[in-house]
Amino acid sequence: MTRALVFDSGVGGLSVLDAMLDTDRDWRIDYLADTAWLPYGEKADADLVARVPALIEAVAAEWAPEVVVIACNTASTIALDAVRARLPVPVVGVVPPIKPAAAASVSGVIGVLATPATVQRPYTDDLIARFAAGCTVIRVGTTVLVAQAEAKARGQAVDLAAVRAAIAPLFEGEAGARLDVVALACTHFPLLRDELIAAAPRAVTWLDSGAAVARRAADVAHAPEGAPRVRRIGLTAPGGFRELAPALSARGFDAFAAVRDRPPFDLDVWRSQSPA
Ligand code: DGL
Numbered sequence: 001m002t003r004a005l006v007f008d009s010g011v012g013g014l015s016v017l018d019a020m021l022d023t024d025r026d027w028r029i030d031y032l033a034d035t036a037w038l039p040y041g042e043k044a045d046a047d048l049v050a051r052v053p054a055l056i057e058a059v060a061a062e063w064a065p066e067v068v069v070i071a072c073n074t075a076s077t078i079a080l081d082a083v084r085a086r087l088p089v090p091v092v093g094v095v096p097p098i099k100p101a102a103a104a105s106v107s108g109v110i111g112v113l114a115t116p117a118t119v120q121r122p123y124t125d126d127l128i129a130r131f132a133a134g135c136t137v138i139r140v141g142t143t144v145l146v147a148q149a150e151a152k153a154r155g156q157a158v159d160l161a162a163v164r165a166a167i168a169p170l171f172e173g174e175a176g177a178r179l180d181v182v183a184l185a186c187t188h189f190p191l192l193r194d195e196l197i198a199a200a201p202r203a204v205t206w207l208d209s210g211a212a213v214a215r216r217a218a219d220v221a222h223a224p225e226g227a228p229r230v231r232r233i234g235l236t237a238p239g240g241f242r243e244l245a246p247a248l249s250a251r252g253f254d255a256f257a258a259v260r261d262r263p264p265f266d267l268d269v270w271r272s273q274s275p276a
Contacts, residue, residue: 002223005054005065006034009040011153012188013071019210025218026226029100030063036236036261039146041115041259048075053082055137058065058265060087073185074115077123090220091152094223096185097125104205106221107178111170114185116141136175142166149188154243163192164199169255170203184208236261
């Protein structure tokens with residue numbers, strides 16, 4: 001049995017958690033969502049670098065994971081090294097799937113769909129220079145899809161027109177007409193896979209990093225074979241718990257923690273069932 005802590009700003013990391021649950025590894029997974037600060041894609045880099053390592057460190061001190069998965073591109077591309085420096089266990093980040101997107105493209109035109117923060121980061125520039133130098137890369141940054149994924153997880157209807165408008169720039173112009181693969185570089189977006197397919201003007205391949213991150217986490221943590229399951233969830237804005245409860249209990253969460261939303265990020269009393 002290997003204890004893992006999966007972290008995201010909101011529900012996006014559940015796409016990575018789902019990939020971990022799809023493996024035959026004996027995970028016991030706790031999940032931490034910084035819902036008080038959502039969306040990360042609109043926050044200043046310096047603020048995220050100051051907050052994310054301290055938050056993860058405080059919760060990891062309580063829950064003692066053997067591996068931490070930063071299931072958030074916006075945090076990984078800026079704060080991965082800082083988190084690693086503070087924790088005594090392996091930390092796995094999400095990497096925008098630019099390399100597999102370039103490899104899968106036949107036309108040589110790929111899209112990178114991410115938050116406004118991730119899409120313009122040096123980390124993303126570097127991945128494109130190393131792995132997609134021969135491609136035309138259309139970058140689109142949006143927080144609309146983050147909000148839509150959050151709404152979907154709360155059982156609300158997804159606004160397909162908003163999804164269509166958000167992804168329209170991928171398909172514009174001469175290059176857009178040839179685009180055939182899109183790298184989903186925000187963990188919220190795979191939660192909208194059906195809506196992305198429905199909203200796209202034509203069929204393209206939508207790639208995400210969930211399975212690769214799950215494999216990497218299993219490797220670095222030497223997670224043994226077995227049946228994975230989830231345990232606790234901690235939220236920095238616990239007031240939103242009730243709306244999320246169906247999506248969370250469907251994944252098997254059975255305990256809830258309120259994490260104070262500022263340093264020292266201590267955990268309030270946590271319960272073995274949903275708060276009333
Ligand atoms: N899920 C996150 C990511 O992968 C961030 C969404 C947000 O908070 O803006 O980038």
